[in-house]
Amino acid sequence: MKAFTSETSRFVAVPGVNCDTDQIIPGRFLKADRAQGYGQFLFHDIRRDESGELDPAFPLNKPGADSATILLVEDNFGCGSSREGAVYALVDHGIRALIAPSFGDIFYNNALKNGVVPVRLPLALCDALAEHLAEFPDAEVTVDLEKSEVILPANLGTHPVSIDPFAREGILRGLDEIEMTFTYAEQIQAFEQARIASHPWLGR
Known part of the structure; x- marks a missing residue:
């Protein structure tokens, strides 16, 4: 958008x-x-x-x-x-x-x-x-x-x-909800890696 x-x-x-x-x-x-x-x-x-x-x-x-x-x-x-x-x-x-x-x-x-x-x-x-x-x-x-x-x-x-602050941020940046999610890709990946490290059975 x-x-x-x-x-x-x-x-x-x-x-x-x-x-x-x-x-x-x-x-x-x-x-x-x-x-x-x-x-x-x-x-x-x-x-x-x-x-x-x-x-x-x-x-x-x-x-x-x-x-x-x-x-x-x-x-x-x-x-x-x-x-x-x-x-x-x-x-x-x-x-x-x-x-x-x-x-x-x-x-x-x-x-x-x-x-x-x-x-x-x-x-x-x-x-x-x-x-x-x-x-x-x-x-x-x-x-x-x-x-x-x-x-x-x-x-x-x-x-x-x-x-809504989240909606405002997206509109200011011209990003929809999915695109806004992608801006946190590094944080999401880091969370997933840490989660697997602490709970290795999740990756089985």
Whole structure:
């Protein structure tokens, strides 16, 4: 996965409390070859009109929105099924961080495993951020994982970002859990050798 240290970007507010993983990527697209990119399916059914064309009113379809790498989403984002494809769709679209009052638990962990930083902020602050964006559509947010903080525009302040330390280390280094394990190869080998030396019957 791509390493994440700090990201400054325009952000897009995607509406919808309890936006589930089927809205993020409908299940019928999960059989598609990911080598072709899941980003094309992101919010497929809710960002298109009845004819299947992109709805110009949907936030991600507005001019300049494609350059945004941070999304402001609503409460309980990513609830529903455990499909990891929902995070794949965000990653393949270029999304690096999400800001919300809360996330579905499994989705939250899937995001961390794929290098997407989920930032939890109080509901009132998320609402204030959405109001600011409505007035200033070019406003930017910085998610700084090295400093464990998010810097909001105007007078909305700087706030801590708290994620699991192991996940944070992996994202900073661009390593998944298996790759992180390999970084301890020498220690693992030394432990195994010492274990066999002290318990030789284990090697029989």
